[in-house]
Amino acid sequence: STLFPYTTLFRSIQPKDAGAGDGAGGGANDKVVEFMQRVFEEVNIESFKFMMDDIASKLGEDTRGPFQNSFMQECEYMNQLIFYMVSSLRDIELAFKGELTMTEGMERTMDDINLNKVPALWTKYGFTSTRGLNSWLTNTKHRCEQLSVWKEDPVKIPHVTFINRLKNPNSFLTAIKQVYAREKQQELNKLIIVTDVLKRLYWEPELTPCKDGAYVFGCQVEGARWEASVGQLDESLPKKLYSVVPVINCRSAPLPAEGKEDKTVYQCPVYMTTSRGATFVFYAQLKTKHNPAKWVLAGAALILDVEGVSDRSEEHTSELQS
Numbered sequence: 001s002t003l004f005p006y007t008t009l010f011r012s013i014q015p016k017d018a019g020a021g022d023g024a025g026g027g028a029n030d031k032v033v034e035f036m037q038r039v040f041e042e043v044n045i046e047s048f049k050f051m052m053d054d055i056a057s058k059l060g061e062d063t064r065g066p067f068q069n070s071f072m073q074e075c076e077y078m079n080q081l082i083f084y085m086v087s088s089l090r091d092i093e094l095a096f097k098g099e100l101t102m103t104e105g106m107e108r109t110m111d112d113i114n115l116n117k118v119p120a121l122w123t124k125y126g127f128t129s130t131r132g133l134n135s136w137l138t139n140t141k142h143r144c145e146q147l148s149v150w151k152e153d154p155v156k157i158p159h160v161t162f163i164n165r166l167k168n169p170n171s172f173l174t175a176i177k178q179v180y181a182r183e184k185q186q187e188l189n190k191l192i193i194v195t196d197v198l199k200r201l202y203w204e205p206e207l208t209p210c211k212d213g214a215y216v217f218g219c220q221v222e223g224a225r226w227e228a229s230v231g232q233l234d235e236s237l238p239k240k241l242y243s244v245v246p247v248i249n250c251r252s253a254p255l256p257a258e259g260k261e262d263k264t265v266y267q268c269p270v271y272m273t274t275s276r277g278a279t280f281v282f283y284a285q286l287k288t289k290h291n292p293a294k295w296v297l298a299g300a301a302l303i304l305d306v307e308g309v310s311d312r313s314e315e316h317t318s319e320l321q322s
Helices: 024-042 052-057 066-096 104-114 120-125 133-152 169-184 292-298 310-321
Strands: 191-197 214-217 220-222 225-227 232-234 242-244 248-254 265-271 280-287 301-303
Touching (some): 024 066, 052 066, 066 104, 066 120, 066 133, 066 169, 104 120, 169 214, 169 248, 191 280, 232 280, 265 292
Parallel strands (some): 265 301
Antiparallel strands (some): 191 248, 220 301
């Protein structure tokens, strides 16, 4: 059965003990109701539920390759996340109406919403992020939008993929290596990802389709800046913590011979969030006029999910994915 009618479901919800004289409790419940309404209006199940059988039916044995498997995995992740988001909020809605007993878990979820914190259950099934709840919801919507565009013609991958909107970016990068391995008859474990940063900051209509690997976007430099005019790493500007990196061509290549070290390239670690650590993804090769050791000492790294920085490109989403 349909889980949620969207447009009017939560407009009439009132906490069962709310009244004109309610203090902080009533206000807190009102904040929860407002957030619930936003969820059902922005993360619309009719648009963002990914019907896996329908997607698979558009793919044949010859057209379902590593990239398609990676995107289908992302769709399954989002289906699971949205299901648990909606189910937990619907239970709270029923509790507000007096049709369900309010549980400790529901109260914890409500507390998290009031604190602009992603509820623990959603974190368990969601993607790695350090965002506050409201920013996280906006980001969830953008992740769903990228997949929604892809599912219409799943044989093709996006012209430019927002790698920072993938729960498992390593799966996408592995797909690049798998395609190369098949074409060149190479062993997968002897391949690496090579990165070439383009001059285009976001997108341009004349950006030709990628012929080797894939174009990705969504990286920001922390601990340095990307000087687009010369295509190299440089010193950070005052009061600028992050620097947006242009579109990157990620492609696969054989492991380099041991002992060879290019002093004009910094092997830059890429992390999913500013927490770094366990969120490591891979190493990107970035051109530098300075000795790479300088950037090691500076802790320079690429970060995929930076609140308030990666969102600058949202207006370009539809063009990048077309």
